[in-house]
Amino acid sequence: MLSIAKVTKNYAAEGGRRPKSPVDVSAPALRGIDLEVGRGQFHTLLGPSGCGKTTLLRSIAGLERPDTGTITLSGTTMFSSDQGIDVSPDRxxxxxxxxxxxxxxxxxxxxxxxxxxxxxxxxxxxxxLTRAEQRDRVEEALAAVGLADYAGRQATNLSGGQQQRLAVARALVTRPALVLLDEPLSNLDARLRESMRFELKRLQRETGVTMVYVTHDQSEALALSDVVTVMSQGGIEQSASPEEVYDQPGSLFVAEFVGAPNLLTGVVEHLADGAARIASEAGTIAVDRCTWQLGDEVRVLMRPEDFIITAAEESADPEERNTFTGVITATAFEGERVRHQVKVGKLTMECHAERHRALSDGSDVRLTIPAERVRLVPGSAASGGAE
Ligand SMILES: Nc1ncnc2c1ncn2[C@@H]1O[C@H](COP(=O)(O)OP(=O)(O)OP(=O)(O)O)[C@@H](O)[C@H]1O
Ligand SMILES: [Mg+2]
Incomplete structure (x- = not known):
């Protein structure tokens, strides 16, 4: 329902009205964005500060004028640099x-x-609309966000979360086909933010409205979205389901941004039937699926929750592959689980354990990971680059 094609924006080209960053003010804010948002989708733009999320959202809204490109909404061209079309925000x-x-x-x-x-x-x-129609619409929007009983309340006498819901009701009242949200939960405390996540998602499901949502919080993006588009330096790194972004990051930048503590460097040293052995900085690692060629440099991604951790003195399964021995150097209790840091040779690996299976610091341990849980990620950050 929303199509964005080849959208570019360079503030510096207009003389840089109010550069926010003293760093590279001449770098384009948007470098040729192509993006499709399907009807009824919860679509999130995720990326670090300054990567162009707000600029893209404001361009969709018509509050920012891109230098080039096309933006189409439900088949109607809203912006086209070629055709000289720029529909005003209120239309x-x-x-x-x-x-x-x-x-x-x-x-x-x-x-x-x-x-x-x-x-x-x-x-x-x-x-x-007539007054009666307006009243119906307002009541409908307030009911959708659970504020039906608060219509007569002074807006300042609402809690932070209720004010947030009021803002959402105001965005829904005109029954728009598309709602744009720019970090709407960032002013709320952590607990309220989590409960508002569920509410927003429920609301989006119930109303069927298409949402484009901006955040730099990866857990928020994974929890809410049908599709996550990861941005870096004005470009798109990957656009995929939350599961795919998490399990199969399209670039080193995505892997690092979505949070991957164990990302080892390695080289493909053996290939057979789509599986491979990687010579990594922690020794040889077997993987089930490899689309790289012999000799390619890759990063080996092993999620902390995918390790099985056992005390070194327990007998090992001789068949077991992908086993690392090390010593626990630090442990953090996080409620339902604990996080261990394990020194493996010169490397520090992170792994999670159920709280009742936690081991103490200084223990000699063995970390094992099944070959099907090991992921390979492109070896260099050439496409984007971390901050
Ligand atoms: N009005 C402006 N004039 C000049 N440069 C701008 C302007 N607005 C944004 N920029 C620059 O464009 C780039 C993208 O900014 P944008 O606000 O879109 O980032 P963002 O991803 O929303 O970041 P944040 O997470 O901090 O809100 C940044 O380098 C920023 O400094
Ligand atoms: Mg922003």
Whole structure:
């Protein structure tokens, strides 16, 4: 329903109005973005600060004018540098929620939500709504976010989470096909942020509205999304389901950004029937699936939760491959599990253990990982580069 093609934006080319970063102000904010967002999708733009997430979102909204490219919404061209089309924000039919979700303190909850209806221009969406129709719409939007009983409350007398829901209701009230959200949960404390995640996802499912959601928090992106698009330096690194981004990072940048403590360097030294042996800095590692060639440099990704950790004195299965011996150097208790750091030769590996199976610091241990859990990631960060 949303198609973005070859969108570029370089603030420096316009004389750099208010450069936020003293570093490379001449680097383009968007380097030729191609992106498809399907109807009813929860689509997240994930990436580090300054990678261009807000610029892309504002370009979709019409608040930022790209240098080149095309943006199409439900078959209607909203922006085209070639055709000289640039539809104004209020005519794009979008809902928006920003990080500073500015509620109007002098209005009650009902008036806050009704506001976009009262200023809505007639045009694409037909004649202005009657008062009764407006009331129905506001009540519907408030009910969707669970604020039906708060309509008469002064907006400033809501909790942080309720104000957040009010902002979402205001974005939904015009029944837009697409809602854009820019880090809407970042002002909330950790616990509220987690519960709002579930609420947002439920709301998106129930209303069927398409959402494009911006965050730099990888766990938020994985928890909420149908599709995660990972951005770096104005470009797209990978666009895939949360499971795929986590299990099969498309680049070293994605692997590091999504959080991979154990990423060893290695070279493909043996290939047979799609499986391979990798000569890594921690010794030979067997993998079930390898699309690389003999001699290629790769990174070996082993997730901390995929290791089986046992005390070294327990007898080992002689058949077992991918076994590393080491010493526990640090342990962090995290509630339902513990995190161990294990010194393996010169390397430090991280692994998780169930809390009741935790071992103490200084223990000699064996780490084992099945070959099907080992992932290979491109060996260099040539495409993007970490911050
Ligand atoms: N109005 C502006 N004028 C000049 N440069 C800008 C402007 N807005 C953003 N930039 C630059 O464009 C790049 C992308 O910025 P953008 O705000 O899109 O990043 P972001 O991914 O949203 O980051 P954050 O997570 O910090 O919000 C940055 O290098 C930034 O400094
Ligand atoms: Mg931003």
């Amino acid at each position: 794009r039919g979008l809902g928006m929620v920003f990080q500073s979700y500015a509620i109007w303190p002098h209005m009650d909850v009902f008036k806050n939500v009704a506001f976009p209806l009262t200023v809505r221009r007639p045009g694409r969406t037909g004649a202005k």
